[in-house]
Amino acid sequence: MRALPGILLLVFGAAARAQDFNITASVNQTQITLEEQVVLSVSVSGAGSGLPEPKLPAMPNFNVHGAGQNRNFTFANGVMTNSAEYRYVLVPRFSGRALIGPISAESGGVTRKTAAIEIAVLKHSPAAAPQPSPQPPPQAHGARPQAQPRGPGGAPDLFVSAEVDKESPYVNEQVILTVRFYTGVPLLGNAEWHPPATQGFLSEDIPPAQPRQVFQDGRRYNLSEIKLVLFPMQSGELTIGPSVIVCQAQQEMEVDPFSQDFFQRFFSQGLMQAQTRELRTRSITLKVQPLPEAGRPASFTGVVGQLRVKAETDKKSLSAGDALNLVVTVEGSGNLKALLDPKLPDMPQFRTYDTVSSANIEKDANGVRGSKVFKTVLVPKVSGQLKIPAIPVSYFDPVKRDYATAETRPIEIDAAPGAAQAPAPAYVASPGQGGTITPLIQDIRHIKEPRGFGPGRLAAALSRTLWIHLFPAAVFLAGLLSFLHRESLLQDPAGARFRRALDLAERAISEAREILPCDPQKAAGLLEEALTGFLGDKLNCPRSGLTIKQAQALIKKRFPKMPEGHLRQLKLLWEEIDLYRYAPSAPGGTGDASQFVDGVLQMIKALDEEMAR
């Protein structure tokens, strides 16, 4: 954790300063002969990862060949510095003073330039005079020499050839095109070289070798070789166009000794004249094979060649939370520019930050080779014996015609407990301060073990089971209704008596019906009470002491529409019950109380019906 701000500064802060850069240029020598070469080094450096590439000015006095580049990243004091060196070989074409103009680079609207460099090119030195060479001349396979004017022995004065080292490469496999230029006559300056059209290829030029002397068809020639490394980008037939070489050769003049200006010419120009010659190689067609689909590893990113990979860390032991650098170096031959960042395996014990890479590309007669270095910052999240697993880098080996995977060796890291790993703050007592404790670190606290059935869970259940809360609501509602009912009865006692009269009378009649078989006298008494009670409640008068005359009078007064038949029937029933109760054996008594039960019930229902109208 302590390393985090610094790492973030490295990873993110540096990218924001891409426009802070410098460009410088230098040469290995400022005075050369026509047989020599100048090595021009252009260096671009700055903070950040997005440095611009230099733009070379037009240099008509030189043939320019790229000779590789070198990129480096360095971390110092929390700042990432990026530098790239581009190397070029300049072959002079003419003697005299040649100027390398300002070399520029542009980034984020900012353009920087180098100072111009002047080179003095001298004529051929005596030491460089052609010498007989014992080696036989090379045989060109890719193209026949182009027919040219021939010398006395039948061999041409100048000719060119072109050949490739393989005619059926795989996609992205390195192909070396060699263009040879044979000169059997002196040249005025060096030749001008026009590279071939290479549509469908990525091309890298290779610095030219020093010219040498060879024998061809019994004639001695100066041989200059120019090589291009080509990477076909697609399968099928791809054509390398013709290379063109333009030079000025010295040719003997046809002189007429009897001409008027013979002597003037002989002494002023000699008997030789300059002739511009353009030589052209033939086109070469390659049959590019596609890479096989079968067996393609997941980590394959397109590199065809041979690779080796190794990994190392700057620390083998550290504290959890501290940073270490994992450096993965991939080296070998092939188009290393196409090599992407290796996919790091899953490392849950480490926090992984962005990867930065640097490349060192070398070119020679055998093609392009070099190395690419990937730096990744890792921070152990836990303590203990940690392991960085093997990191695979896959490529296609054109020699074996199969995919191959190179792997780094696993790396063991010893991580001691540190700030980011401890589960809880550690406390130490400071001696002499009364036992004051001071937290050493800040971190999250440890996980929890399972807990039993707690009040929180019951609370959650209570708050989420909503339907059970209807129960107290229903109880309350019932109590409220009961209360209101009783309150309404208290507010209107006469009305309450009136409304309850029939219920009470029916209850008394029902009771009389039950005891009738065993105690007819008591049953008759209950029937009379039911009748008088009904009338008392309906008429709102005391039930005790109510006589039939009073009852009839009150009924007529309160219910004037009461039929007279009902009143006569009431009087008759009342008197019969009285007679049964107090003189059951008297003349006119029925002697059977059961007939009164239905009679009283029908009577009070008829009265209630009329009173309700």
Add this chain to the structure above:
Amino acid sequence: MRLPLLALLFAAQPGWGGDLVEANKLYGQSKFAEAAAAYKELAARDPLDPAAHYNLGNAYFRLAGPGDLARAIASYERAFNLSPRDGDVRHNFDFALKRAGETLVPTGMPSAAFILFHILSRTELSALHWLGFWAFLLLAAAALWREKWREALKPWVLWSGLFWAAAGGWWGLLALSDVQNPGVVLTLDAEVRSGPGLNFPVNFKSPEGRRVSILDEKEGWVEIGVLKEGLKGWISAEQVERI
């Protein structure tokens, strides 16, 4: 009465203790990704278990990959909502929030007042509110039913009513003070736009782990409100996790 009690006991069934122990073993072996997956499953099966959410937050925090801080904050918030009196939960929640530029206790509010206000969880306050509801209604019903009990029950009815109102009021205040429909931003410097689509300009950028209120949703975009800065805008729905 048996049915409601049975329903309560069924709803309050205990958590998956054995599985939590297994997940804790993975955490102890520093297999944080596996532990996070196990805790996530436990939390999904038993959303009322604060330990599962808290431990899930710890696992995400240790993973420390893209979006893991935000997921840790979301898990800690769920644990805090369930168990606010737990000091460990409060500590880790505050610790993670500080990484995202926030604090658990709002600026200007005394820490003691915050802890007192959150001493009961919303669930607990809800339960207390319902207990007050039961007590008040049953006591009131009894007082209405029997006139002779009425005088004796009057103070109990009064106090239970006050308890009901206090618990309900506190519950409501807590619900109102919390972020409504909360979510958390999952990505670093997430671009928040003025409309639901990439053709709208970026209004502001939100750091990973910032808690937001989700206001609206439309075709894979959500409108969020950032309370601290008083800003709102639209963000891809994949960049926000609902809490």
